Amino acid sequence: MSALDISIRAQIMNLLRDIQDRTGVSFLLIAHDLAVVRHMSRRVGVMYLGKLVEMADSDELYVRPLHPYTKALLAAGAPIHPAERDKETILGGEMPSPLSPPSGCAFRLRCPMAMARCSEVAPTLKSHAGHLVACHLHDDRSPDAG
């Protein structure tokens, strides 16, 4: 929808929500516009290099992001001066090729929080009270049972 005029975009979003309210249908929305995603979604998944790195209910994810990539995405969209940004949310480097991703965590070459373990072991998605995240920073938190 990014190429659409803003009023057309709003009409389409409202139409989709109306269809959903009337029929109960689910939509899978793939988008880069974080404001659109927040407006349209009850549950949000964040992907990096083709893999899901975080998923949570929309309100939870936007208020309490856990993955460094999600934090950087949300900070990049926030209306603050770049000089005031937390250094933990500023990404360096380039997106690696998905054909030859880095060892361990695919995000590690750009992650301001990377540590030795990140190059050795690929993190897996773990659920913490329904909030899924794939990051070694959260390995010590106890995941949901089951």
Ligand code: SF4
């Ligand atoms: S696993 Fe390591 S490199 Fe990957 S997002 Fe977490 S801290 Fe950063």
